[in-house]
Amino acid sequence: METEVVTAATSNGSLSSVGSSLANVGTATKAFVLAHPMGMAVAGGALLGVGVYLTANKIFRKKNAPAVEEAVAA
DSSP: OOHHHHHHHHTTTTOOSSHHHHHHHHHHHHHHHOOOHHHHHHHHHHHHEEEEEEEEHHHHOOOOOHHHHHHHHO
């Protein structure tokens, strides 16, 4: 399946136009997703988990850090 995509991508002869190269990337991406569905699910879950972690960290970060420094200085 992957070799068919590569053959179709290189057989056009003129990959200089942006439209054809974007279409080839889309075709290769679709072939990869069809060939490796579990890998794409794990990658999507990992991205979602990292996003939730970073957002929660940003929301629940302590905001009274300057007050602690003033108490230590006094």
